[in-house]
Amino acid sequence: xxxxxxxxxxxxxxxxxxxxxxxxxxxxxxxxxxxLTDNEGAANVGAILYNNDNPVERLNIPDxxxxxxxxxxxxxxxxYSDMGRILASVTDDxxxxxxxxxxxxxxxxxxxxxxxxxxxxxxxxFYRNGYDNFLIELEKYGLGPRDLIPNINxxxxxxxxxxxxxxxxxxxxxxxxxxxxxxEMNVLLIINSAPHPLDPxxxxxxxxxxxxxxxxPTPTLDDFCRNSRPENERGFIxxxxxxx
Amino acid sequence: xxxxNLVTSALDPAGAIYSEIIAAGDSWIHPINQGQILRIVxxxxxxxVDTLFYNAHDYEDRYDFQNTIRNQGNIYLTTGSRLISSKGxxxxxxxxxxxxxxxTLGGACATESNQxxxxxxxxxxxxxxxxxxxxxLSFDGxxxxxxxxxxxxxxMNVPVTPEGGLTFADGISxxxxxxEMLANRDVLCLISNCPQLNNPCNAYNPTPVLVLxxxxxxV
Numbered sequence: 001x002x003x004x005x006x007x008x009x010x011x012x013x014x015x016x017x018x019x020x021x022x023x024x025x026x027x028x029x030x031x032x033x034x035x036l037t038d039n040e041g042a043a044n045v046g047a048i049l050y051n052n053d054n055p056v057e058r059l060n061i062p063d064x065x066x067x068x069x070x071x072x073x074x075x076x077x078x079x080y081s082d083m084g085r086i087l088a089s090v091t092d093d094x095x096x097x098x099x100x101x102x103x104x105x106x107x108x109x110x111x112x113x114x115x116x117x118x119x120x121x122x123x124x125x126f127y128r129n130g131y132d133n134f135l136i137e138l139e140k141y142g143l144g145p146r147d148l149i150p151n152i153n154x155x156x157x158x159x160x161x162x163x164x165x166x167x168x169x170x171x172x173x174x175x176x177x178x179x180x181x182x183x184e185m186n187v188l189l190i191i192n193s194a195p196h197p198l199d200p201x202x203x204x205x206x207x208x209x210x211x212x213x214x215x216x217p218t219p220t221l222d223d224f225c226r227n228s229r230p231e232n233e234r235g236f237i238x239x240x241x242x243x244x
Numbered sequence: 245x246x247x248x249n250l251v252t253s254a255l256d257p258a259g260a261i262y263s264e265i266i267a268a269g270d271s272w273i274h275p276i277n278q279g280q281i282l283r284i285v286x287x288x289x290x291x292x293v294d295t296l297f298y299n300a301h302d303y304e305d306r307y308d309f310q311n312t313i314r315n316q317g318n319i320y321l322t323t324g325s326r327l328i329s330s331k332g333x334x335x336x337x338x339x340x341x342x343x344x345x346x347x348t349l350g351g352a353c354a355t356e357s358n359q360x361x362x363x364x365x366x367x368x369x370x371x372x373x374x375x376x377x378x379x380x381l382s383f384d385g386x387x388x389x390x391x392x393x394x395x396x397x398x399x400m401n402v403p404v405t406p407e408g409g410l411t412f413a414d415g416i417s418x419x420x421x422x423x424e425m426l427a428n429r430d431v432l433c434l435i436s437n438c439p440q441l442n443n444p445c446n447a448y449n450p451t452p453v454l455v456l457x458x459x460x461x462x463v
Binding site: 056065104147 | 361363
């Protein structure tokens, strides 16, 4: 069975829209995958991940990057927890570069960059930010500021120059771009579509993203993510042991 | 801001109010008051010093690598770098640096990540996150595992390539190199003097470092 055939065979469980600027939380069960589709292009989806069975275990971006000798997220990359296990892996990706470095906006940065748009003046188009979106969702699951962790920004790219300088890469995600993450554990996934903090646009214009939840087969020994790095084979073994 | 900014300090170690050697593989937790200056000296060279800071009056407000690198527009820390917290506050500013480049992407080694990176059988080896936890357990501050964010690695060299690759390269530090920072507010400092033996971050030979604290001119 080829890679494309497998994707087509996945059973779709539900689909919904992540509204511009909004947050969305789901306990992504082992054996399912979430596909994010950038309907209009230039979306940004901030994401943080926790082991829902024991949330003190959570996404660790440095562990993820150094285990795979990468400074970007793309197909084949495993998203590691701080406990040497794989929370989720990137099984499909039309973009090739998602940002693990830029972080998220907070309310002060939004006001400085875009001005003020309150619920009173703009109803549900009020200006939101990743920091508050994450904290509010965390609170619903008994977690708080001590649990807030650095985030991934799907669909966005920040280049690192030879001197270490950071620059936002324009037009990284064309219309229809997608990325799919497969849960290798039961993952508390919190995402939000507030703008990327390094997006130079002076206009607050977050984008909608389609979310498609699928049931997917258990990864086999020849799985692309499992074999993309020798470290990942060990990561998959350690993750499997957690469920024995 | 460019990646390297070499600046020497005029401070005399004889005037320091505090001086302590952190043995290889040990941890250290200590308050640094606003206006005080902390110097970390790489005594024997190429020793990674895994370091965290907390706002002393709000431990929820702690060092944040993403806020720090985005604020300065550069992934490397050197003189002039301001260390920014999760709530967006300036914790400390690097005021002298004779090494020139420090890492904040590589995080801390852990027994579990060593199993992934090197071999499942290496889980017994001492690691920075063991030291961080030991220090927090010995410190009566209510801090726990969830309070260990991603850290700074002073004297460690982790270059990123334009293609998005990340490597642990040989160190650029040498015996006696130091980094010095001014506390912009009262902070708590947590250090693990890295015991990693599996990669070149400590030149395969972990060594002691020296920490010095001065009362600054504005105290």
